[in-house]
Amino acid sequence: MDEIEKSKVEFIIEKKDTKLGEVICIVGDAPELGEWDPNKAVLLTTATEDFPKWKTKILLNRNTLIEYKYIIKSNEKLLKWESLPENRKILPTKAKETINDGTFGKLLDIPTEKQFVMETWLQDKNLIWIRLQKKEGFGYSQPITLFHLPKSFDITQDEEYEIKCYFKNEKFQDVDLESKKIAGIFLFSTEIDLDQSFHFYFSVIHKTKGLIGTATITLGQLFDHKSGYLTQCLIDPATLVPVGEISFCFMLIDPVKIPKHDLSQVGRNVWKLSETKDQPLIGHRGFGSNKSQSRIQENTLLSFQVAAKKGIKFIEFDVQITRDGKIVVAHDFYIPVLMKHCSPFNVLISQLTEDEFVGLNKQKKTRKKKKEENQNSNQNSNQNSNQIISHFPNAFPNQTLNQILNQSPNQDSTLRKSKTMTQMVFREKKENAVLKDSYINLSEVFRSLDSGVGFNIEVKYPQSSEELANIPAKYPTRNKVVNKVLKVVFKETQRSIQKKLPIRKVFFSSFDPEICLLLTVKQPFIPVFFLTGDSVEKGTNPLTESLNGAIQFASSLSLTGIVGNSTQILEDWSVVKTIHDAGLMLLTWGEDNNKLENVLAQHKYHVDGVIGDKVSGLCLIQKNEKQI
8 A cells, every 4th residue: 555645734823912821732633633632732832033923843644635723722721712714724735835824813814803712611610700880770870889089089970990800719819800891891700619719809990090999799799699789888998988889790600511522613603704605594483473474373393394394594593491491492481371261361481381381382272262261251260260370380389360460560470461451362363363383392493303404592581671570580590591501402412413413503692691601601612693783672781782882792702793683784784894894793683684675685795694584585585595
């Protein structure tokens, strides 16, 4: 057998801001590059005369295409890796070759200032996340309130301050928290070892007057609830007199076990950023939302199957958590229910078990029977109230129906009355024109649809003032919701691998910035998009309601992209370039996407994907996209 010819390839990459103890390595699909195992990655070296360039020479097979990427390690632990839209490639053909790959985290043929770099996911430690904002009702305001300041300060409440955060561990070492300021909001984060005791410190510094005050937070204060809101007193360190308050949201983020993996697909986008000709067209809630006159009940298996049969490449749907920790498909937090001899009511999904939720559609009667039951509902509702309690035994422990229905909105309520009987009757009449199907869980969606259909999984969490006013304070934590969603997706992906089925393309999205954060730091495989747009309530969170704030937030977390309201994009096409220049992808949603001419226009201006309700029209465009 002839000996395979080799090529001695010198790899060069530039990285200016490596810290003490950090090294750059190269890993790829060839045995000489570790076969994507970061533990077998090849070390690059640098020298005083070469820095910031790192180099290594490796013998590789000639005329063999090799994929690879660069990673950063410290003490043999993987810290960061390139999350480029596609892996780097080389086809050695000569005895000696030099490959200058430019800058770490950048491809030479993609013109953007963005560095495609991801940090390692949580594995054996927790992450503390702090957002400095004062909670007012269901909105937020500036985090600093000043009072009793010395006259020599002569500063106003509205002036800008620098805020630093650090913690002292049990060895009394000061550790600075990573700081970002996005849309006027200070964000801090750091990994922590919960086996150690520590204190957090805030320092509020005026740009000319210097240090104004400090605040201290103990580990116990954070452990009481794991997430929530705190207000701490600001103390003048010179006089030990209170001079104000600082308010913040906090969250302790726990790791989730992820399946065995290699780095070949980690950090890669769902589709290539540069391939606008392959623009994904995504069916909204399957075959379209019922609000947009879809004749098939949204977010059901039937809706997904019809969309897939039409040829759609991706479907978008919403997921929530049930009382027993299962992930089900639903958009609204409350779901309408009609039962015999009872007035119409809405039930909170998070207080139903999975079996109760899935069984709801099976309780629906024919239109004729509903009409007869509605006529007798008022006179018989009190006599038959226990029917609902017995049907949902886990949702209403130790309560009667009247007790639940008479609770005020700010109480923990699983159930709430419909706004008016007229609205409920109209809703029921409208629903009767829709072809219905049973409610389903997330696992069933994975197992029932061909793996060629991609999923945009929107993770729901209460955010608007109306949602928060009607959602109990005991609603499951963000950590729990995200952990449960990830476990289902990982389990179903591993199941496909074991059955040697193609891996389904999946990406996450959410209007909730903390949900996006959790989805990002807990796993490195699945892309995450930040949802924003006109439907977001003003005053709830500047990160969500401002497109510029959303861009900064998504970029700071190295999210894959943004899902914005198409109205904003159609009014100003320069937004597309702004988002792409930030190294982000852009998907759109909204009623304007139901006009096919708007979809075609977005294709022309290189919007990366469109979520729409008119699935038949989207599929027609999809079939002819090469001619567009």
